[in-house]
Amino acid sequence: MAGEPDARDDGQPALMLRLADPCHALAGVRLLPGNPVRSAEFRRTGPDWQLTLARPPLDRLEYLLELRYPGGGSKVITDPANPREVTGAFGPKSVLEFGGYATPDWLTAPADPGDVTGLEIPAAALGAAVAVRVWAPSGTSRERRLPLLVVHDGPEYASLASLTQYLGAGVAAGWLPPLRAALLPPGQRTSWYSANVRYARALTGAVIPALTTALPSPAVIGMGTSLGALSLLHAHCRRPGIFSGLFLQSGSFFAPDLDSQERGVPHYRRITTFTATLADGGLPEPGVSVVMTCGALEENVANNRRTQRLLTAAGYPAWLHEGADLHNYTAWRDALDPHLTGLLVAAAR
Secondary structure: OOOEEEEOOOOOEEEEEEEEOOOOOOOEEEEEEOOOOOOEEOEEEOOEEEEEEEOOOOOEEEEEEEEEOOOOOEEEEOOOOOOOEEEEOOEEEEEEEOOOOOOOHHHHOOOOOOEEEEEEEEEOOOOEEEEEEEEEOOOOOOOOOOOEEEEOOHHHHHHHOOHHHHHHHHHHHOOOOOOEEEEOOOOOHHHHOOOOHHHHHHHHHHHHHHHHHHOOOOOEEEEEEOHHHHHHHHHHHHOOOOOOEEEEEOOOOOOOOOOHHHOOOOOHHHHHHHHHHHOOOOOOOOOOEEEEEEEOOOOOHHHHHHHHHHHHHOOOOEEEEEEOOOOOHHHHHHOHHHHHHHHHHHHOO
16 A cells, blocks of 8 residues: 555654565565655565655655665566556656645636647757747637747646646636747757757747747746746846746756755756856846745755845845645646736736
8 A cells, every 4th residue: 555644653644655575576665756855765574565754744745666676677666556646757656645735726627728829930049940839718819919928848837737727727717817828848958948048049039039929929928947947037137128027936046055966967067157147246127027936845945045035136026935845747737826827917917
């Protein structure tokens, strides 16, 4: 049984995980949760492997199991005793949802499916065309002026965080204004989104101007997560005024004193060079509204807190909302309302 409630000797709530192994085919089992929850070894108890651990201060926990075999082989699987799974950027994981957690109401609300069109936008700075999918409320004419949400990792947000369901439900019920969303594919994500000057030039000098020429927009809101969030702030700093607001989730605003564990990330020095400028007059005027979300236990939370403080000190209206989840698309989905909602409503005024 997965996620069976238990209690430790000190009375604190705990989780008990079991994996059946009646034939004793395994040499070991390890829990692989996300940071900062540490991996942990199961112990054999008769025909089963068992692990009891304190419940982390989270609303939900995604995890995998590593099975080890005599002779040295191993494989990583979802928990066969737990039917609840979630698909993320790196495939399916098992998930435990703790008491009090609830999925957003808009996930099952009636929604406008919208109209989706495709645009190929040449971007000379990248030496490639960017294929953009544009979502708009059903029947919207191309000439209608609507706010434009420009979304990094847009197809992933749509498939893994139900972004277009959120937009369609909000527009149908009237708690979101009519708007368009440009879903940008990640392309060469690690290179493009890592404070890359060429990508910033392509985004602000080619992609967004082409979108707003084809689709009149009184306001452009940038939205992204992790490196995609970092990239949007970098683009704003390179070309102030291109965005009316930013929605940044779990941004990878790495700094050497906070994120030395990320030194192996490609282009780490380029990222830290950019974030250092934020504290040294690198945040331009005019300031735009910035709404940030991050898990309170994420490794990125310290650099998100610092970035929010720097934005506020530079005169930006900037807010950071911390949740009880980690670095995953379900966490980012669950934070869309009310945090993105408020930004979009304000942009339509």
